Amino acid sequence: MVALGAASARVTVPDLVGCAIVTSLGIAAAEMARQVERRRRRFADTPHVNFSSVWTLTAALVLPGVLAVVVVAALYLHLWLRSWRGVSGVLAHRTLFSACNVILCCRLAAWCARSVGLLPLGHDRGPWAALGAAAVIAVYFVANSLVVAIAIGLSTSSWSLKRLVGRVNENLLELATLCMGLVAALLLTLVPWLLVLMFVPLYALHRSALIRQFERAATTDSITGLLNAASWRALADHELKRARTMGTPLGILLVDVDRFNSVNTVHGVPVADGVLRAVGTALRAAVRSDDLCGRFGGDEFVVMLPGSDVSGVLAVADRIRARVADTEIEAVAGEPLHITVSIGASVFPAAGPELDDALIVADNALYAAKDSGRNRVQLSETT
Template sequence: MRVRAFVMTVVLAATVVTVAAAVSARVTFEDIRSCLVLVGLGIGAAEMARQVERRRRRFADTPHVNFSSVWTFAASLVLPGALTVAVVVALYLHLWLRSWRGIPGVHLHRTLFSACNVILSCQMAAWCARGVSVVPLEHDLGVMSLLGAAAVIGVFFTVNSALVGTVIGLSLGTSSRRRLTGPANENLLELATVCMGLVTAVLLTLAPWLVAFLVFPLYALHRSALVRQFEHAATRDSKTGLLNIASWRALADSELRRAEKTNGALSILLIDVDHFALVNVVHGEDVGDRVLKATGAALSSVVRNTDLCGRLGGDEFVVMLPGNNADEVLAIAHRIRDSIATVEVAPASGHSPRITVSIGAAAYTTAGTDLDDLLRAADNALFAAKDRGRNRVVVS
């Protein structure tokens, strides 16, 4: 109910903004020409990348970047408000009819919300641009204009992200930053498209014929984003977002070879969720999946970006820690255990299951020099941790 009320509020606000812009509009022939150019290039770019966009949309489980901001943000800087709305409506209608319709989970009301979100973001950006004297773009662009343009980009990005994050938070009942805002690379991609929108607006004002050359780098950017999504899907475990076993082994072998050449330190942790089968029986597999996801998130929050975190399968996780000595590895293992012990997963009914883990550690070269030897030694230490009562760390 709250989601529906919020969406209707956004739609109503976009409608009011559209009506106000239409009433106060002073449209010239140059404005109409620029509007048609932006719509034409936007639709042309979308047609070029149609199959790419459909594949990317199928993979999207976080806020999705569709690259239309290149044209809609440019419109907010060079067109009257009414024509900016026309650009947004035309591009999102085309995206729905040609790229998104028929994709599971992509519904018309979501596209309507997205379009209204962009209308409001464009209007706020236009107001900011006038306030800091970024527009009209014909005047000399100095250092202050650069700072003003950065502020306008920030306003567009912030409003857009805030509205999307709010509707996600209300619909999923989550406060997770990553779920609300999406991964950092998606946010960088959105910022890149908005910056391209600024360039588009400048070119459209000073040298309109050069705008057509933006279509091809935009298509290349679209394809590279799809490749990145494919790579992520191929290398990551779907439930936890950690490395899958095949990717983990490939990277672990590489780290092990580096340790052999440099005589460096390296250790492996095997982590098993205690009584996980009982969680599935008592609370159901859905809660079990959430336990795995929460465990993976807690694990990632403790280790470094250079450490290799993966899910071996079932309720077992593995971490390779390059460059750590025995004392450091033991301290990290205890931090992981303590971090996971604080995780709470709310079941549909009853009490939240208490999550604890047992950890087995093995160091190169003390426990072995081969990856399988290290894994075997860590596995033996893990069994010892379970035999001693679980929720503890044992070093091989």
Template sequence: MVFIELLALAAVALGAVLVPATGKDLLEGGVVIGLGVLAAEMANEVERRRRRFSDTPHVNFSSVWTLAGALVLPPALAAVVAVVLYAHLWVRCWRGVPGLYVSRTAFNVSNVIVSTQAAAWAVRELDIVSGALDRGVLGAAGVLAIIALYYVVNSAIAAITIALAGADRTARRLLGRLNENILELATLCLGAATALLLAWHPWLALLMLLPLYALHRSALIRQFEHAATTDSKTSLLNAASWRAIAQAELDRARQHGTTAAILMIDIDHFRKVNNTYGHLAGDDALRALGETLRAMVRSNDLCGRFGGEEFVVVLPGCASADDVLAVANRIRERIASTPVTAQSTGATFSVTVSIGAAYFPATGMSLDELLLAADNALYGAKDAGRNQARVVEAT
């Protein structure tokens, strides 16, 4: 973190010496800062709520203005834009949010400065902005290259730092969710459009404020939706959401005459994990099992945490006991072979699961009937010695 902060300071100092700002540059910098502050004030309450929900790399939409600054301003002045906007966000939105500290914000703004410096120097060397206005497809390709450069530098610094600072090095933790990355790329595209508007007709940059505010609100709604439907420990569907979606899937199967299967999965001797490694290690086991389930099933399968150490999966299209059993055994074997690391102690252990399965319509017509049948099969797997998969045969 200190290295990135020093690198940012060195880059700004070098830029100030090699590319001094003119009066016109200062005026344009003031416009970018003014627009950025105005946009942040419009979305002040929304950003505060979004920040409280974020547990992965957070997209705060300031990239619209920092990238615009990198495209139209000298490198050092682009860094000033980032510092002012992040200072404003700290004072107005982030101060007082648990887990957010001045040191962390200072690192984040240093990361943004390094990213803007890389983008600003590339813009200056390749004459990107005027090229985009004058050279058609080649100019557009240049703008896309700058967006990619900014994104890669910023994401790489964040990911490397998170990896060095903690034991959780999953892709989701290092890079954030796919939705967050798409959101960041969307803000960078808006930033490029803002820069082109500033270079062509500065007053038109005001048109970015309302779409940006709407984007803020839609991102908050998505976070609310995610919090309401997702189990916090495993990032799978929670029980209520899984049941509602599973019921809709069965209704669809009934309407179209197709099939579906239910898996009920229970961790073997979960209490022993908690007693041996601690309850935090139990949470790590739940999280690891959730990640394994997501990796093993298809995109249209529905995984949920049913409660405690029980998980459920809907498998649309599984038509026979053999098909269901094959899927269940693949999942069971992958879980047994996947090591779990206790974040609190660093200890490594493994868990096994027992799985009960039932399938529609042969072993049940309603969701409750299928769950009961799968639960009975699960108890049969446990009675057989655990680390087993059993499926209810059609009668």
């Protein structure tokens, strides 16, 4: 319906020329970053930003509605044929849905631009124009995010806020591309040949986004999203050195899922992975943003609490234990699965001068918690 409504707009020869320019530039930019885009797509586990918003918003602001639809269709067809086809998890019907969503966003952005007096571009309207531009970007961004979130929420039974709206970095990238789209629309109206300068920052954004995804993949556990063992240890060594220099305490928690092997055997790997994700979620919810949470492997997790003394460490440990005990895991059949964890705690410097010393002491305390009946917190005797 949106596309049919756009078809009633009057099209002139300059409009056709502008459509050809925007489409050509969008395809050229996508070709330039094609290999980067394919690699980024393989790592995408949340709503994906493909940078075409630069050109689709430009089309929405400078072209009649029907030609904006043509630009979106051409760019997404090119992305599918050249960058996305063959990548695991990227399906044709999802690409079609994304293109339709972008068409809707373009129409809403154009309507907003007309409503706030931003169109036609190129006329100086003073500082109010900045507010109008911000409104246009906000309308496009919110509409796009909302439609995607609703689609994800309806298509899956297990979702989280991050899954629905994406990570903060991805959303910032989308806002950055929309800002560039507004600038591109202004350049196309005033000095079209300067549009070629958009290619360098676009490619740099592509590269930086890929590097961040590589870094995340290399430093986090794929199941829980927590730090992996190597990354946790590197950061923990740095925190311990700082605690030693400043003379401040530091807590270590080793968290182990009770009877995890039986969960794996009875319910299977998908449910066991759900247990690990639930424990990771409980850890993040129970600690501060600057505490270090990691998965050591298997069903064992580790938490470092910089600046925490004995009472603080025990409070966090018991909060983690209670959160996990209150968690229900959806099983394949039957009643929801309830799990518990046992936690061993130690505090630097009483546990020893080095990180390994604190980990060994916490590990001994963990075994004591297991031997005492599980679902409990045990503080090391050296603390």
